[in-house]
Amino acid sequence: MAVSIGLVAQHIEKLAPKYWAEEWDNVGLLVGSGSTPVERILIALDGTLEVIEEAKDFGAQLIVAHHPIMFRPLKNLRSDNPAAKIPLTLFNYQIGYYAAHTNLDQSRLSSSITLGEILGLKELKLLEEQSYNSTEELRGYGVIGYLERPEPLEAVWQNFLERLLQSNSYAHPYNLTGVRLAGSLKKDIRKVAIVNGSGGRFVPKALFKGADLLITGDVDHHAVLDALEGGMAVGDLGHFLSEAPMLQALYYYLTSERSLQGIEFKVSSKNASPWL
Ligand SMILES: [Zn+2]
Known part of the structure; x- marks a missing residue:
């Protein structure tokens, strides 16, 4: 039986419960449905458009990321609003987004x-x-x-x-x-x-x-x-390098979970420090 996004979330929250997150934070499943079956997951630091394209090419149903999207309340869902474009693209591609942020930090x-x-x-x-x-x-x-x-x-x-x-x-x-x-x-x-x-x-x-x-x-x-x-x-x-090792740690944690064995995981190769 296919594993659901909800089961993946449960495994992450076993290690980093959502209630650990700071009050100002935005963690958990931010886009998608817990009942969606999942076969491939991309692990990333940030949910950028490049990362979403990478997830699509990988055939992922879910991105597990450290940084939340929709960090500030969205006032519209216009495609020319960069903050709205991310969830809209995820929605169009039918890719879920899960964030473990200050709870994962702890x-x-x-x-x-x-x-x-x-x-x-x-x-x-x-x-x-x-x-x-x-x-x-x-x-x-x-x-x-x-x-x-x-x-x-x-x-x-x-x-x-x-x-x-x-x-x-x-x-x-x-x-x-x-x-x-x-x-x-x-x-x-x-x-x-x-x-x-x-x-x-x-x-x-x-x-x-x-x-x-x-x-x-x-x-x-x-x-x-x-x-x-x-x-x-x-x-x-720099922010990226100080947090990049966490993606690898998350990869090892999730791939060693017995009940997630059927899922293929990949750490994003598109995230990097934005500084030249
Ligand atoms: Zn960070």
């Missing part, structure tokens, strides 16, 4: 954890815990941990980027466009915080927890200055 598939492992951090802990009682599973945003031994910022960053490029195990090559570093290159780094996505708001938390370096994406000017004032360096991977 799960064990978060790229903060993957990036922490790539960097080889020890005593890895959550940077900001979100579980509110002792019966709830441990969850939260970002990680913090120690390097094996202190090393100058310059060496830590170079090694990390090399390992990150090597860690890519699917066809789409990571690239380093948009990658930036702020701090003194000779300063020894021992404790590192990592937050996937736009992590500028975690600068105070990382400083409070004594991080020498915060690795994240999309950090604005003022957040970088605050970090430097506090003696913490900032490595900005």
Whole structure:
């Protein structure tokens, strides 16, 4: 019997329940019907028109993405409105769209954890815990941990980027466009915080927890200055690269689910950093 979109959603929500998502977020099945049978699924970071075309060419009935579409309320469904064009195209192609965003960020598939492992951090802990009682599973945003031994910022960053490029195990090559570093290159780094996505708001938390370096994406000017004032360096991977490892993690999670065995999955090769 064919697997339904609803069953796929259940498996994702087993790992990243929808109620974990922030109030402002828009997660879950955003386009389509839970009862639609599914044979092929495209995993992507963003639901761009290019990604939707890729899903169509792949013969997918569903896109599982990290970033939601229809993030702000739609006021019309005109084809010349770029925000409306995405759901309209999905609807025309009969492709469903499922988003796991801030709920996935807090799960064990978060790229903060993957990036922490790539960097080889020890005593890895959550940077900001979100579980509110002792019966709830441990969850939260970002990680913090120690390097094996202190090393100058310059060496830590170079090694990390090399390992990150090597860690890519699917066809789409990571690239380093948009990658930036702020701090003194000779300063020894021992404790590192990592937050996937736009992590500028975690600068105070990382400083409070004594991080020498915060690795994240999309950090604005003022957040970088605050970090430097506090003696913490900032490595900005850009939004895409800081979250791309999550797509691979999601791929492994879904392909290892016994009841989803009949489905063919693919990680999008069309998503990339928009910076040249
Ligand atoms: Zn993101």
